[in-house]
Amino acid sequence: MSFKLTVLGSGSALPTSDKYPTAHVLNVHERFFLIDCGEGTQIQLRKYHINISKIRHVFISHLHGDHFYGLIGLISTRNLLGISSDLHIYAHSDIKTLLDPQINFLKGDLGFKILFHPLNFKATQIIYSDKKVEVISFPLRHSIPVCGFLFREKQSLPNLRKDLISQLDIPIRCRQAIKEGSGFTDDKGCFHDHAELTIPPPSPRSYAFCTDTTPFMPALEIFRGASLLYHEATFQSDMEIWAAKTFHSTAQQAGIIARMAGVKQLLIGHFSNRYESDEGFLTEARREFPETYQAREGKTYKIEIK
Ligand SMILES: [Zn+2]
Ligand SMILES: [Zn+2]
Structure with a gap:
């Protein structure tokens, strides 16, 4: 049973020549969940051979452009390809206001339904559930309302x-x-x-996604012990004060969060373009949490059954 994450973008708000903005695809038992949808996401899906028609659920953490400007392009391409399955979008309720004028423009031709699921930014909520998987949204802290997401297998029978x-x-x-x-x-x-x-069943696997946010302790209990935590690390410690002012985290803080939450592995990303090399992010986070990896475009991270 698959449980693997493909990173499509590891950059932050400003474009660079070597990084795309945030977008992750999580394949859980052949359900393909798209998490954030920065500009260029559909190009990255093509590049890394992920079939657009398999994406039926999109989770948008917050309404900063680097996390959702790829959505209208994806909707338009879905339409051009003649995909007829419903598309579920889990996001701030304002996303409808932002997308509707563009969708209405296409409407005569739109061959599928879009179902909007507004997120609750004040409380933890189960936003998706089926026989095998559930998805929980939980508040983080940023300059605008933001949610993290926890994707978790359901406990199977022995x-x-x-x-x-x-x-x-x-x-x-x-x-x-x-x-x-x-x-x-x-x-x-x-x-x-x-x-x-x-024989006892294997432990359920889980993936927690936390971006953009300052270190936010109340969220720790939601993803405690997760198999893999993605935590933003926009800055390094030299910019800690600026990170706090802009409601972001440093790589060191991401490492501390991972250690405190007792997760198995940490993935860091959303790197600021002001650093010439990415090495410092990893070095800094690994000092706090050795099992840290750097998000890279096109890289897939498998979570094995244990
Ligand atoms: Zn961002
Ligand atoms: Zn943001």
């Missing part, structure tokens, strides 16, 4: 022990009930309880 299924000749009709907690009495009248007959 697996049956194959050796005991054949040894005790457990009928198919009894197996689901055992998975759900029942025991089983064999031919000889001997009772076997649920724990004996099953």
Whole structure:
């Protein structure tokens, strides 16, 4: 079962020749979630061979241009390609006001429905849920309302022990009930309880996305222990005061957040264009949290089952 993240953009607000603005694609069990949609996202999707028709859910953290200016282009291309599946957009309610005039202009031809899901910027909320996955939005702190997102597999049922299924000749009709907690009495009248007959399921995998934000402690409890945390690191420590003024974080602060939240791995991005090299970001964050990686365009990060 897949759980992998592809970074399409690692830059921040101002364009550079080597970085795109923020956009991530998370593939969870073949559901493709697009998280933020900076300018050029559709070009990056093409470049890294991610089929646009698979994107049906888009999550926009906040309404600064570097996080959503790619959306109207994506909508228009979806239309040109004749994609008919609904498109769900989870964002600030103002996104509708911003997009509607442009969508209305296309409307005669728009061959799919757009469903807007307004985010709540004051409280944690489950915004998507199906059999295997749920997505939770939670407030962060920036110069305008912003949400982080937690993508989490649902806990699966335990697996049956194959050796005991054949040894005790457990009928198919009894197996689901055992998975759900029942025991089983064999031919000889001997009772076997649920724990004996099953193997615990793997721990659910999760991905937390936090941008743009100052270090925001209340959010830690939402993504505590996450398999992978993406945290913005717009600046390095030399700009810590400026980072606070502009409601961003430094790479060191991202490392501290990852350590305090007990996540397994940290990915940093949203790098300011004022630094000539990216090396300092990684060095700084790794001093606080060694399992840190740098977001790079086109790189895929797989989260394995443990
Ligand atoms: Zn930004
Ligand atoms: Zn911003």
